Amino acid sequence: MTDKPFEIGVSSFADTYPNPETGERISDEQRLANLLEEIELADKVGLDVFGVGEHHRPDFAASSPATILAAAAATTKNIRLTSAVTVLSTDDPVRVFQQFATVDLISHGRAELTAGRGSFTESYPLFGYDLDDYDELFEEKLDLLLTVRENERVTWAGNHRAGINNRGVYPRPAQEQLPVWIGVGGNPASVERAGRLGLPLIVAIIGGAPARFVPLVDYYRQSAAAAGRDPRSLPVAINSHTFIADDSRDAADDAQPVRSAPLAAGRAPRRLPGRSSGENPLRVRTVRARPVRRPDRRGATAARRRDARHRTPGHEGGPARP
Amino acid sequence: MTDKPFEIGVSSFADTYPNPETGERISDEQRLANLLEEIELADKVGLDVFGVGEHHRPDFAASSPATILAAAAATTKNIRLTSAVTVLSTDDPVRVFQQFATVDLISHGRAELTAGRGSFTESYPLFGYDLDDYDELFEEKLDLLLTVRENERVTWAGNHRAGINNRGVYPRPAQEQLPVWIGVGGNPASVERAGRLGLPLIVAIIGGAPARFVPLVDYYRQSAAAAGRDPRSLPVAINSHTFIADDSRDAADDAQPVRSAPLAAGRAPRRLPGRSSGENPLRVRTVRARPVRRPDRRGATAARRRDARHRTPGHEGGPARP
Known part of the structure; x- marks a missing residue:
């Protein structure tokens, strides 16, 4: 476990939304090259973690997080690499485990997996699952x-998956235990499950004031305690859209075209009914901080920079300043 | 298409068999690090292709070829990267395509996929498939x-897989068409299928004289012609165990402990009934040559070295000479 008071990182969905000012769109090939360069930079400046999402849409270049993270594993040294999130409900957990164990071996113990139910629905019909089984699927997988x-x-x-009768699953990860986080959008049942199972929690604050999510985290810790677990041993993370510049006015100015683009282009994500979080059209680039007590054995190796500044333009085609 | 008379490469299953002389076994973590170093070296010396296999056993570190190839994609420049083979019968072709498309994007168009039915049986019960459907599964997938x-x-x-009704599959590869080869062990029906579909063929010569396989290749070309395809447009490759040293005596001496180890250790692969190829206990490291006419658009960029010599020890823990 690390002794850091918190950790900070960046997540990306590798979106290829058109540049809000020029309308230009970069290729998936360029987008992934840029993404890998971003992860290398994040590693060099000492960020703690980088996350890559999973989507099955033409406007995202990342449908297989582990494949991308494996490439990043080969070109980074300290940063931890996670999915953000793996849509576990519509995948085979055995394959997912094998892929992340492989990333863990290649990265010498820096892989993590964030499991979620998915806030987009494309993967359900693509892989033959029924949205009516939304919750049961996740529980079982x-x-x-x-x-x-x-x-x-x-x-x-x-x-929802063929049974397994005493079969080996290989390879095994480098870490004694592959860290598995639960990513939630605000659903209390998901939060209760994470607490009950003693799994670290990541709350996606897509919109709304962070203070609104305090009751959710309280509920998580209560659920952990009710299951006989020590809540202080469980880390909590938040993911939130962030735009950093030299001062708040610059940040607001830079962010404006990006901020207003997705809705203007009719690309507001299709949300599932019952999701409690609000909507904010800002880009998928996020920064997350999480308290100490990491569930892995190698987390303490990452460089620590309290005052690292990280500039996050909307996307590579966007209005970033040089 | 390239104008090379043939191409040459290396395949690995990332085995972790014990060192035949010391009995020591390296970790999966070290094995994959060594494998990635091998692929980088193969790229630097100008080999054309590197293949990584898929096995679900404790003595192989590679169960997800695309994850490993993605790491190699980030650290190599010219070499083509393929599975050898992807056990397509027990996987989801949509996921497999997404993973290899991602490798193709990361490698800027150097990914290939070799699909096979698998010569080992572990993946069938692990992923819920029945060996009785062995041939139908492959045809359908x-x-x-x-x-x-x-x-x-x-x-x-x-x-054997849920249907798909007008859904998009992303990302798309960098190459106009992701090369898909068919890997066969000697089964005439598999060879006929490859010819009929116009897919390039890789014959695994695990044992026996190469001349024995000539009728199989003739049958492949006849099958292509019968389906109205030009056999001259279809490349053929062979995979064979190879051990290279300065002269044949050195090669034989170096290979001997490796050659005799797997059977001595009771690790002869479990073969499927009806497989026509013989058994040779030499290691999984292989060299393959294939004639020209590649189905991709970027193959011509790899450096060509007619006289490149490649030394292949049994495995990293083995009796390789410095």
Whole structure:
């Protein structure tokens, strides 16, 4: 475990939204090259973590986070690499585990996995799942993922994936235990589950004041305590849209075209019914901070820079200043 | 297309068999680090292609070829990167395509995919498939893979995977068409299928004299012609165990401990019934040559070295000479 008071990082969905000023759109090839360069830079300046999302849409270049993180693993030294999030409900937890274990081996123990139900719906019909099973799917797939994480040889049965009768799952990760976080949008049942299972929590604050989410985190810690776990051992993280410049006016000016673009282009994400978070059209680039007590054994190696400044333009085609 | 008379490369299964002389076994973490170093070296000396296999056993560190190839994509410049093979029968072709498209984007158009039915059986019970469907599974999964390769928006139906109704699959690769090879062990029906579909063929010569496989290649070309395709447009490759040293005596001496180890350790691969190839306990490191006429648009960029010599020890823990 690290002794840092908090950690800070960046997440990206590798969006390829058109430049809000010129209308130009970069290729997926260029977008991923830029993304890998961003991750290398984040590693060099001492950020703690970089996350890559999973989407199955033409306006995002990242549908397989582990594949991208593996490339980043080979070109970085200290930064931790996570999905943000893996849409676990529509994937095979065995394959997901194998991919992240491979990233963990390549990165010498820097991989993490953030499991979520997904705030977009494209992956459900693509991989043959029913949105009516939204919650049951996640519960079951998470159960298999944690079973594979705990056991080299797996015996498991469920309703949405073929059972496994005493089969080995390889390779095993470099870390003693692959960190698995739960990413939530604001759903109390998801928060309760994470607390009950003793899994670290990441709250996506897509919109709204952070203070609004305090009751959710309180509920998480209460759920952990009710399950006999020590809430102080469980880290909590937030993901939030952030735009950093030399002063707040510069930041507001720089962010404006990006901020107003997605809705103008009719690209507001399709949300699932019942999601409690508000909507903010700012870009998917996020910064997250999380308290100490990391569940892994190598977290303490990352360089620490209390005053690192990180400038996050909307995207590579956007109005970033040189 | 390249104008080379042939191409040459190396494949690895990232085995972690014990050192035949010391009994020591390296970790999966060290094995993958060594493998990535090997691929970088292969790139630097001008080999044309590097392949990584897929196995679900404790003695192989590679169960997700695309994840490893993505790391190699970030650290190499010219070499082409392929699976050897992807066990397509027990995977989801949509996920496989997404992963290899991502590798293709990261490598700027150097990814290839070799699809096979698998010569090991572990993946079938692990992913919920029945060996009785061995051939039908491959036929159907290959059909979906080729459908996804041809179409950004996919409509498809089959017996072993949920149907898809007009859904997009992203990202798309950098190459105009992701090269898909068919890897065969000697099964005539597999060879006929590859010829009929006009897919390039890789023959795994695990044992036996190469001359024995000439009729198989003849049959492949006849099958292509019978389907109205020009056999001269279809490349053929062989994979064979190879051990290179300064002269044949050195090679034989160096190879001997490696050659005799797997059977001695009771690790002869479990073969499927009806496989026609013989057994040779030499290591999985292979060299393959393939004639010209590559199905991709960027193959001509790799450096060519007619007299490159490549030394292949049994494995990193093995008795390689300095």
